[in-house]
Amino acid sequence: MDTSKLIDDRYRLTDTPVSGAMGDVWPAEDMKLRRPVALKFLARRRLRQGGAATDFTDWTVKRFVDEAHAMARINHPHVAQIYDTGEHDGELYIVMEYIRGMPLTSHLKKGPTLTLERTVRWTRHICEGLAAAHACKVLHHDIKPDNIMITHQGGEVKVVDFGLASFADVTQSHTGVGTPLYKAPERWNGTPGSVRSDLYSVGCVLYEMLTGRPPFGSPQDDPMTVGRMHQDKTPAPPSAHRPGVPDQLDSIVRVLLAKEPAHRPRDAEAVAEVMRDIHSTLDFEDPADAPGTANLPDIATGGARHSERIRDLDRLIFELQLRFGPDDRTVIKTRAEHAELTGRSGDVRGAAALYNRLGRDCQDFFGPYDAQALKAFTGVARWIRRSDGQ
Template sequence: MIKIGMMLGERYEMLEKIGTGGMSDVYKAKCHKLNRYVAVKVLKQEFSENSNFVSKFRVEAQAAASLMHPNIVNVYDVGEDNGIHYIVMELVEGITLKKYIEKKARLSVKEAVSIAIQACMGIEAAHNNHIIHRDIKPQNIIISKEGKVKVTDFGIAKAATSNTITSNVMGSVHYTSPEQARGGYSDEKSDIYSMGITLFEMLTGRVPFNGDTTVAIAIKHIQEPMPSPRDYVPEIPVSVEQIVLKCTQKSPDRRYQSMNSLIEDLKKSLISPDEDFVRTVDPEATAATRTISRDDMEQIKKQSKKPSHTEEIRLKKNTAKPSAPPSRSGKKRTQAVYQPEPEDDEEEEEYESRMEKVTTVLAVIGAIIIGCVVIFLVGRAIGIFDFSSSTEDGTVKMIEVAGMTEDEAKQKLTKMGLEPSVEYVESDSVEEGLVIDSDVKKGTQLKPGSKVVLRVSGEDAGITVPDTYNKPLAEAVAALEGEGFLTEKKEGYSDTVPKGNVMTQKPEGGTNAERGSTVTITISQGPQESKVQVPDVMGLLPDEGKSMIESAGLTVRNISEVYNEDESLLGKICGLSYSVGTEVDPGTSIDVYVSKGPEATYTYAENIASPALEDPQYVEGTPCVLVVTTASGTEIARTVATSFPWPLNLSQIKEPTGTLTLIYNVATESVTTTDPVTGEAMVEPGGVQEKTVTRPLQFMKKE
């Protein structure tokens, strides 16, 4: 019994339950040894008590732990603690493909194919390590928040095959192959069938076969013809329809023979969706050839007389009728019962007669073929026949492209049915525009539609970056990683690009970049609702900051230069008209301030002389207020001098000139005057008068 907070293996702390399935529960846990979060899948008690199941489970899970691939949920550890059997896996933050389909009803063709390509790449890696999944379904495919598709549950599936079809959960039987439903041998092509059913569901939003019980659904997988996805969604391209139908053939020999072949067709369907290029597989061509002995022939003849299981059912129904209905020729149908032994000789004679005729015909045909081959070889040797590089098995032989111009090489490869792409490489020895070599050697046999990378001499090194504008995230990631680029995801708001699609990318599509470099894609979050936050663009170049502000749904009104004391911000954004993080309405105009470096400063250091130089009435010792202002009128200093000369030291002055104002008081004497009318003497008493003296100043520039 798992309890939140308990430790498994003295290492994994169970934090919360994040999922449950038919055979296990999944918990988010913390690995205290490596200090990371993981997913721990714990087998349910009824399976943990089955020793045979546990044995198979451990062996297969340990094999799965050896798989490391970006499209597989990696298995880190397998263990047991007090009867609790568990698998420790990579923790992927995201959504299962099943829930994603339910959320969107059905996916677009491009998105479905892109997801299928990534899932197939993970399954292919497992197949290359001789590991079969056996339970491919949307519930076991996860789409991470970054758009990466990952396949999970490798290991638990093989152990589960010890159970019967009736004990399987309802979800798995919808995707099981006919051979699995029969309880027969399953291999890589069983996973291909299940992948085809999964692709069908992505395209249509439904599974092809449904029923009230698991057994009823399993029988439909075995007996009923596979419906076309175009029956439900007519706009599905013919190539994608044919891919689904080829994946879901009843006979494994008629399906794709490998995940690689399926991936090639899926990629081609993105380029040529309406082209009917999917080739059906002839089961006779893939079957082993052996000589039939006489004993084998006798056995085949006996088996041909034995009614099949379905024929027995039909015969039992017929025995209830008094007689068979007449045929169109008027004769009664032959009863499907065993014929007596004496007729065996007649059949043998008839068989041998037929074989003699067949042998004669084959001999004639063989002679004609041999003659044609001889004529062909002789004619080709003397130059009569001049065929292209195509071979009898439908493949083409790679030609020498070194020294050709880029256009010439592209045209020739395209005519051969190949898909050329270009990677530009700097070269001192090969003239610009000429092909240096390719990633496929001359003489290599290639299937039509195979990709060939031409390495062309050029100054602008790299390969063409796919244009992912307005494409769904999963499709964009598949396109970029398919060309060898890494991806970095950002988010932004857009009124024109639907939510979940790429709104911008850097470098832009159509430009060249080195293989393995990172392409940053910004995913639209749809139209911005209510308020938006002013982004942090401090320290960015003006163009970068402007782009980031506009991506946030705001506009840039003015970009102006200002002084800033931080010398490292020279030429970069040092301020905005709104504080970073402020919530504003979408479309708000923002003023951007770019630093033009620290402002020039000036100093002033002088001994101020007494105002008596200008005003003889000033009495030494009288307090005097000294005020310094710049030419623009900004007061930068004020002090009181009690004696002269008075030292004055100023710094960080922003202007080169200014004014010194000296303010002081002087005493006035009494004045006696005579009244002209009365002749009386009048005395005006003395007092205090405020006076000022101004002096221009020239400040010294600081170096």
């Protein structure tokens, strides 16, 4: 490309490009607003040479422009902002925010696994950015460490390349879309993907941040072999590779990597909320630096024969809330079972507290006279009486 000419009489290329499968990203300067930007060109010629359809119709061009306009509506601190779109020398391009930083890939290659604090904080940022994009009806389709930028100042996350892989869906066969190490099982069968497909990819990235490796395969493996792993295999929990990973993170990884999309969290905001809770409650002293673990204490203080079931219910509630929301009837029923079993284990005050919280939540969800709320408050009174009799 002739770097001596302005692009669209406005953008001056300032450095060499970074090349990718979909095109090249050039550092540039917006001469009108006097600010640094990045220009990403969609390499139509390269896509054709790589096996894309040759009848690159006006419809597909319009789709790319419409997608760029949709991305431009996303205004969130954890999403790279899109400013403009255009065409130069027969190649479509978008103008986006210039990010001073490096991709998550570089952080993962630097040596030891990331600290738990960074892992949880950056996953929250990724999901907050995804939630904003999904609210604008924009899917990513290619969440991976290369598309997650970490800024030099403050270590904040910026998710990049929204929508470009979606555009690739109309130019390539489905086996060529997305990155195999992070691609949801349903997308290997040719389906276009969904919000929950993006969340599966988040699960793969989270797994790699926790363990230093993706859940399935390696970059050297045959893509179709990796695809069969995504569809058929269940990875070991992160704690099996890194002792001291909290139960909560094992659980969220398991839910995110569910084979069936319906078994994954309902949306990105639900995952972000979980990450906020984990960040606020866990002691982030990393087991690589100090002895001990960062697990939350077991709610049961006695009754060893019930403790395993209580822990199972605790995890189940966590997963059901992610999938269906806190006001789902199954969640309410499981929380009641959890409270009752806590009391039977000998922790009568804990049971009363759990029933009281459940009752208040049911009132908030369904109204002050909801039958489930009244039933929960009956449980409060019953366990308080037993507490007084001890």
